[in-house]
Ligand SMILES: [Fe+2]
């Protein structure tokens with residue numbers, strides 16, 4: 001007992017080291033390797049290993065090993081009987097150099113020479129937590145060549161419990177991660193289903209209006225491009241796509257003849273057509289959307305920042321930004337598609353119109369975002385050509401409109417915010 | 425011949441080679457970080473052909489359990505390559521620890537770096553002498 005106090009002190013500080021390693025190390029394998037190092041360093045043992053029992057596979061696998069060569073089997077079959085015998089040996093462990101004290105130990109040693117004598121292990125210590133076998137700590141002889149004392153056994157036993165808790169916690173974390181992944185997949189599926197449903201809705205809306213087939217889907221695409229250009233996050237952008245798909249849903253309650261009228265709607269019938277904004281709001285309010293404000297966006301997609309729009313005559317900041325994006329996307333599609341009463345306009349005219357109406361019909365910030373996105377497609381700065389591909393090739397003269405877009409952005413950025421501010 | 429590859433204060437591990445013997449300075453606190461650095465220095469020196477290593481503990485206040493475990497790895501590596509290994513300037517507390525754990529059975533604890541070099545260079549160094557502070561130690 002000459003070194004009793006030192007031994008105790010070293011063991012005590014080692015236990016503290018072990019606790020820290022287990023708490024600090026996030027990677028499971030690294031945690032077990034560090035823990036094994038602490039155990040080996042506590043008693044100066046040159047050979048050791050930690051194997052984990054994997055119930056689903058009915059085997060034990062080496063997680064960490066030191067001083068036993070590299071040709072370890074990846075896993076060793078471990079039957080229910082082995083597990084029962086290990087649990088019978090208990091967390092107190094079994095020293096191989098002692099005569100096997102129990103029948104369980106004799107049986108186990110006979111069936112698993114690799115885990116006992118073959119690898120030169122001296123101590124076989126099952127890691128048990130809540131009556132379940134988590135793994136086994138295998139230790140070779142001490143460098144001092146002394147047999148394991150009662151104190152050594154107590155220390156190792158306590159360390160084994162720490163390692164067991166560490167392995168158990170890492171398993172719990174892994175399980176939670178798997179569950180979280182499953183939930184994410186489920187959520188993604190639900191979102192995909194929701195989007196499919198919304199797209200089907202959009203097709204149904206457009207089907208009613210034979211002159212504007214594909215309108216909602218295109219507006220959804222333009223909304224996506226504008227929102228991204230404005231730096232909105234993925235979720236907000238997704239909300240904008242849905243808003244684009246559904247903005248005209250109110251048209252399903254408007255008289256089909258008015259929607260399909262080959263002539264420009266006259267003033268008398270306008271209120272009926274305009275009803276689609278409020279109707280859309282009411283329909284969409286009945287549905288719980290994963291994205292906020294979709295009903296409001298549908299309601300206000302015909303408002304103007306100067307207050308001259310409908311249904312509520314809102315101005316400037318009173319109009320939700322999503323609705324302002326919809327207005328630009330919606331108008332751009334209307335201007336670039338033929339209507340029975342009107343041929344589509346040229347891109348040059350449209351860019352001019354966007355500029356003239358920035359601060360009147362359109363939110364200048366949104367016009368700039370749209371112009372920028374289109375310019376990026378022309379210069380090749382954008383990854384895709386979503387807008388250009390939606391429009392036909394012979395329609396867009398890239399070289400012609402490029403300077404117009406640059407000028408549009410410049411002029412709005414230099415003065416139209418003040419123009420917008422004058423409108424109240 | 426004297427070659428210095430790295431050096432530093434008590435918190436860093438450094439090493440040099442003198443007359444074919446690599447001298448590794450273990451740093452202030454031999455824990456996981458410094459232990460791994462020490463091991464790397466030893467491994468590199470062995471790989472470069474050194475067949476004698478001195479680990480100098482003059483700046484080392486404490487060696488924790490992971491530090492001990494890493495030193496066991498160094499002992500293994502030295503034995504594997506048939507290199508001689510010697511510790512020096514080990515403080516009293518750490519010397520007691522090495523004796524208690526049995527490390528001193530495998531590694532000579534020299535009082536000073538000079539003594540370590542003398543011991544390593546001695547042709548008849550097969551039977552390592554025992555540190556004087558350890559009357560109870562067998563070898
Ligand atoms: Fe509309």
Ligand SMILES: [Fe+2]
Pocket residue numbers: 215219247248330
């Ligand atoms: Fe529309």
